[in-house]
Amino acid sequence: MPKRPSTPPCAAACGTDQRDLVASPPAPAPTAAPAGASPTGPGRTAEFDFDAHDVVVALTSGGKDSGALVHEVCTQADAAGQLHKVRVLHCDLGTTAEEQLVEWPGAEDIARAHAALYAALYDVPFAVRRSARWPSLWERMMSHGRWPGHWATYCRSDTKTAAGRDYVDEVGRELNLGRPPRAGYAMGMRAEESRARAKKPVLEVHRMTGKGTLRRVTTWLPVHHLTTAQVWDTHQHHGIPHHEAYDLGMRRLSCRACPLAGAKDLVRSAQLNPALFAEYAAAEPAMGQFKPSISLAQIIERARS
Ligand code: SF4
Secondary structure, eight states: OOOOOOOOSOOGGGTSOTTOSOOSSSOOSOOOOOTTOOSSTGGGTOOOOGGGOSEEEEEOOSSHHHHHHHHHHHHHHHHTTOGGGEEEEEEOOOBOTTOOBSBOTTHHHHHHHHHHTTTTTOOOOEEEEOOSSOSOHHHHHHHHSSOOBTTBOHHIIIIIIHHHHHHHHHHHHHHTOSSOOEEEEEOOOOGGGOHHHHTSOSEEEOTTSOTTOOOEEEEEOTTTTOOHHHHHHHHHHHTOOOOHHHHTTOSOOSBSSOTTSOHHHHHHHHHHOHHHHHHHHHHHHHHOOSSSSOOHHHHHHHHHO
């Protein structure tokens, strides 16, 4: 059995596809689903109850899974006559000390375009938010003093999850229901990405719904069942735009330099983003080696060769 890559806990907002199996659009052939995940998968058996929720926030990084996710949420919501409940959210990760975007330039534009596709049906609101505490992921990492890793995913929880939680509260205040809002929170995780993700339920109460909090949030993974090939098919069939980084050989989006990404993607990203990788590399002596398996200096060296 081939060794499957592990996937960081980032969901739609992290591009979800840290180590996808298919590189660029359009996908040439379906890829195999992991053990326990059929092509139709668990996503087909769990239906989101729009009537039981006041709002549905679809989280988009601007990546391909996010494009399929926004399509699925809006299509299902429209069929249920509930498209007016949908909001599309992009979490902005800010810039480095040298004012370079942490994410891919243009990712926000693609995220906005994902929401705009449904404007003919309804003017689906699109919002961009940042963590209230951390102006950028770069500042958060420097403050932590160590790069994120599989056992230290503070990067996501302190930026994207925090911004998403605040946005749910913001919408709750705006709705002014006189009771805690009931929100759906749709993310682009897919079973194919890893065994851990294959086991994730399509619907579950999110950790945003904590003791002492007023909000009630249901996590929804509407594209959990899709293979990478099916994600690209969805793009092709519905005219969903994708970021040009995919055409340049990237298999993931979101952070341009992610310690949890595969070396191949990092080398390609370093070729496309030399100034950003130089800045990250300059921080490596203080922050420790970027990945257990490879340093930034080695990534840059490979990118040049
Ligand atoms: S560095 Fe960025 S892409 Fe990587 S896990 Fe953290 S938030 Fe996600």
